[in-house]
Amino acid sequence: MAPEQQSHRFDSPARKSSITQRWLILILIVLIGLMSFEIISRKLRQSTSRIPLRTDLTQSERRTIELFHESSPSVVHIRTAEFALEADQFSMNLQKTPQGSGSGFIWDRNGHIVTNFHVIQKADEATVTLADNTIWKAKLVGFAPSKDLAVLKINAPRERLKPIQVGYSADLQVGQTVLAIGNPFGLDQSLTTGIISGLGREIISVTGRSIRNVIQTDASINPGNSGGPLLDSSGHLIGVNTAIYSSSHVYAGIGYAVPVDLISRFVPQLIRYGVIQIPSLNFTGVDDFVIRKLKSNRLLPQDVKGVMVQDLIPGGAADQAGIKPIGVDQAGDVVLGDLIMQLDKMPITNANDLLDALETHKVGDEVNLIVLRNNQKKKLKAELQEWKNEP
Template sequence: MKSIIRTTFAVLLLGLGFFAGVAWKNSKVDSTATDGSTLQDTDQVDNPAQAPVFDPGQLPGGLMEEERSTIQLFENSSTSVAFINTTNLRRDYFNRNVMETPRGSGSAFVWDTDGHVVTNYHVIQGADRATVTLANGSVYEAILVGEAPEKDLAVLKIDAPVEELQPIPVGTSSNLRVGQSVYAIGNPFGLDQTLTTGIISALGREIESVSGIPIRDVIQTDAAINPGNSGGPLLNSSGDLIGVNTAIISPSGAYAGIGFSIPVDEVKWVVPDLIQHGRLLRPRLGVEMATQQILQRLGIRQGALVIDVVPNSAAEAAGIRPTSRYSNGSIRLGDLILKLDEFEITSNTDLILAIEHHKAGDIIELLVEREGEQIVIPVTLDEPR
């Protein structure tokens, strides 16, 4: 599996993976079971979660206002945070019994009262079974609803009573500033309901997803993030979700002061697609682009070179020109896409990311270079296939 970030240091995904095509059932399971054991179904809810109510009168005296605010934030927000355990199933060679072995763990948060839980894709990648432990200790088997490896996000669903589900308040990441306080709640090293604090260290970072497509506008924080924090929320001082913790840079494997979170504005448009369709739906342009190696050999430093155009696609209808050969056998380069609307296209990835926030039926304008001249071509995007 590719690493999340390519760097001189080891870049660590903070959870381990899940889902090898096994259909998980929705059921509550005994919270006393340990890793590797068989978890038993139960119909009882022993400790239903209550809506968080902060009582300042219960706090010890002498606390600073900042401490009181942090305590309030944790007590109000932690009920939305969940713990994920993943396992693999294997058949014993000799007696043919199916055995369950621990695979990994991570964090998640409740998205809505329908039982949808959001985590990182890499937390649940490659496992056969997952359980979700809510803040009140109730444990449920989960089913995979949708996954977006290119965004390192996944949605699970549990069959929990509404009174146990406390959806996390969702904020925005468009107005974040370097230096503002942030709070991470998760399950580092399996230690559930752990709070760490810090600041936003930088904005606009880029990390590589499992699929190899970069995730942009990532939040960098110095809040302590360790293995097991993956999929957990990054909160602002109001307790609103502003990011999903996903990776760290560390030469040792533990916290080294640099952590990354997927911005919530990305999460807000990805998750509904995963819930409704099971995957991320992108409108289709319908072009095949040259690889970076080909561009280098041609001496092209920026842009997306069209190698082929898909028949009956938006690109064909708009007249986008593919690479071809003249009658004498020499190569005629296809259109070199330089801009999509106002977005500069310096690489194939830029084109993919520029399209993904559009929907089918949108009319975009492509600035292309064709035989030494620049022309603007309007394109009506196709339905995703």
């Protein structure tokens, strides 16, 4: 019995060691399987984050998807807030309350963001959320209420900023495909598509001045889309979404966008000067209602239209061109000033027309004027100047 008992004492630890090894091998296999599963899952998640290579997509759909992925990093979400004093029995506290949100797009790698003026009009503070979901505090660089334009600036690293591709709007055609990217109702990175429904439209800015040559589109534009880009089928910026035509302020089939040719002309000025630098004739005109009253009193012909000169700024462009302001003759009777009826080839019917005509020029340009003086048309030339503040 002794030898058998001794043999049993030495064999039992060996069998236990063998079982332990099997368990270790099994655990190792399970761990390797879990690691392999995680690696495969990660690769699948990465692959599904890219554009899916579906075989049932049309060529048009594929192109739209590509355009969205190429252009959406240039579109930003703008949130605004305003400050208000709230008083209690102990103190006066400055409270920050959310005001609204809108869209915008990256203009350059210096951090300039273009949006609508009405998006930031009443804001005391604005933040910009990039496509990578990083949030940046913005400062106001310049604004042009009459064009519903504003430029903000953020101090984001250049590598995070993808400027939008700027196109042209002079050769647009009704029926062209367009895409609008923005944040309607606060929904980030939303895409709508449509066509150009009309050209040469006119809308009224917050200042009451007309914005002309506006693009009309049936691409859905809702609150929050304001300030976002309108793109053509090549992904180039052709306009800035600015308004919807609806009494309920909800999309009803008609949206408007400020044309990019106007944006390209004015944004560099807003970045450099903070305001639009419009060349001037340097005179003050009478209000349009005075012209109507003069016609009703038969002091002006009923069929003439234009801007009447009230006062001249000494040494100004109008003064040097020989334009006559309202004056008094030797008998003490009022002599009407010149009525500017045309600037180059643009007819002038009111003050807005004259400002629109001047905006197409720069300081130093020579323009041809047609004025009405003593009921006779007269041709004059004037060299445009910077606006002079002195009376």
